[in-house]
Amino acid sequence: MTDQDAYEVLYRASYRRLVLVAFAFTDDLHAAETVVSKAFVEHYRARDGLTEGDLVRAVAGRARPTAEPEPLDEIHALLLALPRDQRSTLLLARLAGLAPEEIASIVDSPLETVDALIADAELTLAVRGTPPGDVVALRDRIYREAHRPDLAPLLLHHRQRAARRRVRIGAALAVLTVLAVVPALRPGDTGEDEYQARADSGPTTTTTTPYRPYYPRSRVFTAEFVDADHGFALRARCDATPRCSRTLLVTEDGEHWSARAVPSPSGLASDGQSATLHVLGPTRLVVGDVYLNRPDTIRYFSDDSGVSWHKVTMAVERIVTAIPPDALLEAGCGDVTRDARCEQRHVTVLLPETGTRAALANPPPLDQPAPETYPAPDGSWWVSGRQHGTGRWATAVSRDAGRTWQVAVLPEFSGVAYSPLRITAAHGVTYLTAVGARPDSRNGLLAVFRSDNGGRSWRRTWHAQQAGVTLPVLGYPIVAVDGSVTVTGSQSGDVYRSVDRGVSFNRVDSSQVRAPARPTRIGYVTTTTPSYRPRGSNVVRLSTDGLTWWDLIVRE
Known part of the structure; x- marks a missing residue:
């Protein structure tokens, strides 16, 4: 895959979500589409290592309010009646799906302010009889109606405009540049895609490129x-x-x-x-x-x-005293009321006999708990969240199917971590990674923690602030049978391994682990993502020991 192919993948995968981000500021779908398209064009030259997080910040930074936006529907009209800061913050959370920590970073406000703005906005809507589901319906409409133009004509149009600017500076150099660009046009092409024509001069006749899935x-x-x-x-x-x-x-x-x-x-x-x-x-x-x-x-x-x-x-339909065999854990939002903010996040049990949710009679004693889906190989269940009263990051572990829980507070670390934290317990040791926004990466590793006593206590083994480097990380720590621990990043080749129990990490060969992995009942599993396609699009990679990986071709 060439750099341009990878950029095309990022464009197609991220475009509509970024339109939702831009809409939170512009209140106008057409303006939001323009902001996102320009952001992709302007970041093309710096595409190496570019992530969706980088584009989120770029789009948020350049999106400007529309003077007199036309409401898309009744719920949008109600939203337009809110104060702008409340509306933008609410839409970033409910339309774009950003976490409060991400929003705080984007709008440069304290997390407490972001929480208060969202709460005030939702309270106002509730008083006016607007259920949270209506905001979700608006999001779904924008997602469906967002027009995503082909990227190639956008880039070509940008090159042509740049060429015309260079004409004013130096005719000779401009002629050479234009000659290099023009042969790329097919007969009948204007160099302007449907989207740009609509933005610049109203309805025009354009050549439609057949849809090609990315x-x-x-x-x-x-x-x-x-x-x-x-x-x-x-x-x-x-x-x-x-x-x-x-x-x-x-x-x-x-x-x-x-x-x-x-x-x-x-x-x-x-x-x-x-x-x-x-x-x-x-x-x-x-x-x-x-x-x-x-x-x-x-x-x-x-x-x-x-x-x-x-x-x-x-919906939670009943209460269970223990987690049944083959059940899973999930984070539930609110209770049986429609609490779209997920302020009352709790642990739910997905029951194998019915596929419905249940609550634990004795839930893990954490605020905003985020459970690991599967039990560890030793049968323990893990949950991360905030300690009651202090708000510090903590874990809870149960070794009796959720009947009782043991809580341990994490040592302090710098940065605002995303929830959930990632926990992997295997081969007699437990590792936890905290990931959040870093100056040069949206998904930067903030800290690594290790527990040698089954989660009764934690030691911080690696800290980004002390290490002075940024490791882009997605997925779970891969704990191997030889004692090493590996973390994987957002791009193919971002694989870092520690052989000193999580104290230091070095980039290693990525031929074995090509994508972020997650622990399951049978070991670690990765599936093919757009950035990791060398092994094929229907290949699942498996490892039972964290060291040796094999390909499983999934096709009938």
């Missing part, structure tokens, strides 16, 4: 395994439309896969990447949507490996 035509984007024989995967297939279809792939012998139809929970299957997959046993699974986490959100449950499906909601 992912491979068929791509596995998530996979889960129960054991060596039983596994499930979701595959996106992109043909001639921007909306990709999804298929469930099922294996019962670890080698041969069969395809099953899978419903789309919310209909937002744009590019086929919006589904979540929760496996609850050899034949049981739940398919949901990554965008929504409300009690009334619809998901689909199957107890026969996807042959048939049943609608379930994310």
Whole structure:
């Protein structure tokens, strides 16, 4: 993949979400589209190492309020009646899905101010009878209606404008530059794409480029395994439309896969990447949507490996005293009321027999708890969050299926960490990574912690402020059987390993680990993402020891 191909992937993957970010400031969809398109054009030369986080900051920095925005619908009209700072902050949270810590960094305000602005905005809307779901509906509408022009004509138009500017400076140099650009045009091309023509001069006749999906035509984007024989995967297939279809792939012998139809929970299957997959046993699974986490959100449950499906909601339906075998943990937002802010985040149990949620009779005693989905190999369940009263980062671990919990506070570290923290317990040791915004990376490693006593206490082994370097990190720490720990970044090749128990990290060969990994019931799993495509679009990588990885081809 060339640098331009990688930039095209980033453009297609991020465009609509960035439009939501820009809309939070412009209140106008057309203006938001213009801001995002210009940001991608202007950052093209600096595309090496560019992340979506960099573009989020760039878009937020250049977006300006529209003088007299026309409301898109009734809910948008109500939002326009809010004070601008309340409205922008609320939309960054509810439309763009940014965490309060990210918003605080973007608007350069204390976290407490951001929380207060969101709370005030939602209180005002609630008083006026506007449920949080209406804001979600506005987000869905903008996501659907955002017009994403082809990137190549945008870049070409930018080059032509730059060439015309150079004419004023030096005719000879400009002629050479224009001659280098013009041959790239096809017969009938104007050098201006549909989007730019609409922005500059109203309706015009343009050459329409057929839709070309930025992912491979068929791509596995998530996979889960129960054991060596039983596994499930979701595959996106992109043909001639921007909306990709999804298929469930099922294996019962670890080698041969069969395809099953899978419903789309919310209909937002744009590019086929919006589904979540929760496996609850050899034949049981739940398919949901990554965008929504409300009690009334619809998901689909199957107890026969996807042959048939049943609608379930994310509401907590009962209380359990212990986590059942094959169950999973999830973070729930609010209670049975519609608390879209997720101020009352709590731990829920996804039950294998029904695919519904339950609450624990004795939940982990943390504020804003974020559970790890699966138990560790030794059967322990881990949760990160904030200590009651102090607000400090802490962990809770249970070794009796959630009946009791042991809390340990983390040593202090610099920076604002994203929630959840990432915890991996394996081979007799537990590592935790805190990731947040750094000056040169949106997903910078802030600190690494190690526990040698099962989470009773933690030691900070690595600190970005002391190390003086930024390691871009996504995914979980990979704890290997030889005692090493590896973290992976947001780009292929960003692989860093520590052989001194997390004290120092050095870049290593990325031939084994090419994408952020996550621990599952059978070990570590990675799936192919746009930045990690050398091994193919239907390949899942597995490792049981954190050292040796093998490819599993997922196709029927």
